[in-house]
Amino acid sequence: MPRRRSLIRRVGWILIAFAAVLVVLHVVNALRMDTGGLREGARALVNRAVDVGDRAIPEYEDLVLATLPPNPNIGPFYRFDDNLPEAELAEEPSAGSPDEGGEFEFRLEFDVEAETGLVAEKGRSVVEKRDGLLAVTHSDGDYLVNEKPLNIPLANISDIIVRARADKGNRFQLNWAAAGREAELKDNRLSLDLIADGDFHTYVVNAQNAFQRGVELDEFISLLSIAPSNVDGAFVEIDFVRVVSKQWKYQVQKVGTSYETVGGEVRRVLHMIPDQRLEYSVSVPDGDPELSFGRASLLGNVPVEVAISIQAGDETATIFRSTDLDADTWQDEVIDLGNWAGQTVSVRFAVDGAGENVAFISNPVMRSASKRPFNVILILEDTLRADHLSTQGYNRETDPARTRFMNERGIVFLNAHSQATKTRPSIPSMMTSLYPTATGVWNFSDSLSDRYLTLAEILRAQGFETASFIQNGNAGPYAGVHQGFSSLRDASSIGETTEDIFGEQILSWIDQNSNRNFFLYLHAVDPHGPYDPPPPYDRWYRDAPADTLVGERTLPQAGSIDPPWAETPSAEARRLLYDGEIRHNDSVIDTFIQELDSRGLLDSTLLVFVSDHGEWLGESGLWEHRPPGKRPVIHVPLMMSYPAVFDVPSRIQESVQIIDAMPTILELAAVDDSDLLMHGDSLVSLIDGSEPDRWRARVTVSEEPMIMKRYEDPCACGSLFFETWQLHGSEWNWPMRFKSAFVKSGVYRFREDGLKPVVSYLPDLYTRYIRQKTLSDLTSANMRTWQMLTEGQQQNVYKMDPATLEELRGLGYVN
């Protein structure tokens, strides 16, 4: 008996000692970290997100644009495309009705008994046609595919419309394949939100969004498949699948605004079909007013004429008339309006010609000279890790030119973090200053809804000229970040190398707009893999001892990281090549900065250097950019130069976010941002040191939306940054799977190692609780913002307003 009692006592003591150690560790942690401050900062963060959700309404964008006060830097201007609702519309009586039957490139109505059109590829789903509907009992993994091969030119497709009702599931999937490449059907997919409430819903998918991969504009679509639910046993009835032709779209909306691609350049246009007239009553500004626009047409071989006239009093003058409209180049025009300066006039746009062609009038704007030169150039180098920049203390001289430039005049943020680990969610987040969970762009099939207000939209509405030159499609129309850019070009028209993006095209654009206030977004794809710097920037690799360059086995992701000529490169070899790409970018950007300097633009231009995410370079055996969102993959450069305001170079230690760039730019551009919904903060007061307490107390965030489920996800994946701490947690701690089963979180000192947890796991309970609670509250608040803005519509499913619906119903689109 005494023996047993002493055993119990001993166990008791052990437990008490263990508890005491826990308590001591908590106390020690509490002393090391200002947990009270953390809790307060986290609460402020969540409150702000809730406030943004409270203020989010579907009309947000229109409302802000309608009430934005004029910009003090910019003279009076009038954008004809933005003011289309104020124009008088007229139609010449000669306008014919659109061709019968031309509206659909392909349609399945399931109304005719004989025709099925779609069959279950694997034969597991039960497909039956009845009452004009295709009734499908879905088997997970199976999908419906067209029975006979299609032959639809992609260039002709405007929208895909599916009307269906389902009882189960929350996603459905569209797949497609180009003629001759049918085997790629599996890879080309778009996931869409399914509204499985038992009622019919019409899903309209913009083709430009849908067919972003696997098929080129000049190719033909041969296979189209649908997995109508993601839940086994779901019962789905499909009323129709229709592929609407582009021309018909313009017949429905005879005059409108859209983004159109001509000769590889996307522009914001006013589109008009023949016999349409538009009349604007406007005041021509004083000064040296001019009217500028570009012109092109949908078809090259069908004549169409654009005429612009001005009526002042009883006198009408035709200021432009041309039938010279190309389908493969934009032609630009600037017309002096000095004769009408200070007068209120009617400006008329008239389009004439044969039925099926469409005239595109790009970026029509009337304005006088800029009041004060001020430009923004946002330069993003994809996949750039901040700790591999010599500017930030890296031991190889990867960016000597930037170091010189920044030492002279730059603000360098040493601890900037991206809000996601991939371009697709990161760019829409940066361009709206909202966390990815609030933008709705979580993964590859998402794109930013039109209801959001982007940096480019605001600046364009303030009178800036805006252009986007991108080498990564995830930063363009597919991600919805074309919004607000007057002009967009991607790698297909500018080329793949860093020289291409900072080359002739951009310099000529700058020269064309140097007397304007402009906002330029340049997104270079390098140093994104494959790591393949051109000579001489591969010299670190070439100069290294050969035996260190070859590994024993092929490392992960060889296909996307390693250049074709390198065989089983070692981890060190990969890093040398990656650094070489940074060095290459630096030298090209150096030349670009000199070009700006020679044009006298450096003093009046806010230059921002940033990246969308970092890169795993073998740490924890990880490569490329993917969660977990630890330091290597989210620590990015953020550097600014704007001598007019920041006259003393400085290096800033506080944790900042790339979504802070937008409010900073807006403040420096003198834009009133009081009604904007943003999660970021302008960094101006951090730079000038005026509010040290506020910045010390701020908690910042990085998210991992790609691995989270949109609804009811228990994972609050991502990081909070507070003072010098990073509190991180993720479902994915791959490849440390055995560990991740127990431990999904860690606390790191981000300024030091950033990878080795500094707080042992057990006493981490408290910080872990705060992080999880904060991130899950933040996600709910952000989901609400997204719901309120988009009314719950998944971005690439366009909800049609009743009038459009009425119009389409009249044309037999919808019933």
Added chain:
Amino acid sequence: MAWSFVSPRLIGSLCGLVACSLIGCSSETELPQGAEAWPDRDQRRPGRTVVLGFDGMDPNLAQRWMDAGILPNFKRLAEMGSFQSLQTSNPAQSPVAWSSFATGTNPGAHGLFDFLRRDADTYAPEYAIANVEDSGRKLEMLGLSIPLSNPRTVNRRVGQPFWSSAEAAQLRSSVLRVPVTFPPDDITRMLSGMGVPDLLGTQGTFTIYATQDLAGENARVVKVEPVAGRAETELEGPLHPLYKDPEPLAVPMTIEASESDGVRIDLDGTEVSLSTGDWSDWVPVRYSIAKVVGVRGMVRLHLVQAFPELILYVSPIQLDPRDPVQAISAPPAYAEELVERIGLYHTIGMPEETWSLNEGLISDQAYLDMVGTILAEREAMLFDTLDQNDSELVVVVFVQTDRVSHMFYRGLDPDHPLHDSTGEQARGAIEWIYREADRILGRTMDELAPEDRLIVLSDHGFNSFRRSVNLNRWLVDKGFMTSRPGQPDSESLFTNVDWTRTQAYAIGLNGIYLNLKGRERLGVVRAQQVERLKQEIAQQLLEMVDPDTGEPVVLKVYTAEEVYDGSEIGDAPDLVIGYAEGYRASWQTALGGVPAPLVEDNLRNWSGDHCVEPALVPGVLFTSFPLSTPVRSIADLPQLVQRSFGATRESSNAASP
């Protein structure tokens, strides 16, 4: 049966709860205050002051017919004391003017600016006079949804009416059927007027039973399909108060052809026989919620047309004064006692069936018959109160003068587009109602003692309503409002308005609101733009001409700050429009519609109106004593009444009938 476990007391309180949840209750009482404005008791003149209101009585018409000898009693009163025109409120609308009358304040203080107000969050028009406030707290159990707190009907008028302060000064007051007096004030005797809802909680939802399809804007039209000359249908009542997704309660009704070209109707157990053109007596209906719990209402039936093309009108289901679900009188029992003395009477705020006549559903004659019935009820009430002789202050308003003037001005005005098609009897209708007013006045003067004082007034005058102005269309034409492109014009509720491009909108009969940032949900007008925008709109309104006649449409435009003063000014329209004679905002404008024509002929029977520049439509003021102090406007009436009790010259010259 669950009910058998419930104690009688609980059933009683549940009955109250159910009743209240149907249209709402008010438990608020006013504290005695304002007594100091009245003469002290020992200095008070003996006798009563009686105030008679004839809504909409026009000074020009009164003068004309006094001169013609048609209104001998008015003439007698004018000669005995005084007669003048009386400046009305701005805008010249009954609820606004009667509220100024009651409180002695301008709309900026009493808070009623129009029949309709708007919700700045939804841009939807709302009834301005009363508001049902429902906490929405419900106990959900057993599939029922039991309200935990009573929804309350609140009079939106702010400020103390003079009869309440009179009561506080120990002057017993009887106030009958004055507009904007629901719920009733806690005074010696009150019967609420305009504002009392029907059993559905609306301001008057009538039902038409017809064998063919009829379109009725404000009517519930029930199509009946008779089998062998007999149609079985039902009269829908309020929603079931206890269910979560309630269905309306209903009582059965059968309609049968009778031998004499009429119908025999069985409505909820009461049998009624009607010939074409007949009005029935009151028919009680009881909507049963559970066996022992029910709500009572009453309707009148009017046979417009017998079978085979039946059109049967059933009035709004009025609260039964013997058992109203909510008090419509003070003390609450007065409504029932009155029934014992004068019989059943209309209880709803505005019982006259102007809409049915407007839509041509009932004839001129049927309408005038109805007005005659209501007038007789009101007359009986007035003399019942005078006979009781227990109040020092008596205030009774007859709105029938207004109701008849609205519907029959077409007969009086040879320029009205409907004048030629108006029948002989209808042409004499306004004169008839003035004669009736004169007759009632004469009876009153005979009833009064020498020391009693009489004040007769109207809240505004009248004017022809020939042309309807679609003010929202004007705002669109002038660029102050933008419709979404390619969308048809909307008839109501701004359905196609692009708010982010709209600076101003019109709702109600005289108001324009700016789409103000921070106030309207989608407001775009910034504070610094307000003054310029108001000026711009006002100036362009004054330049507006009728495209068909070239006549100016608007005489004056007022800003809220110019004409209003007080705590409620934030609810006022930003601009108040004084239309020129003959013009008025269209019905669609009042409800936020944007129909296509700018100005169009008014082709409805509602042919007279007063929602024009207030200076064009003053009311009347007659007193049985000479005035020592000028009375400038209707808001001076409380002071006049107060002075009538004082030992001043005003009351020294008592009425001697």
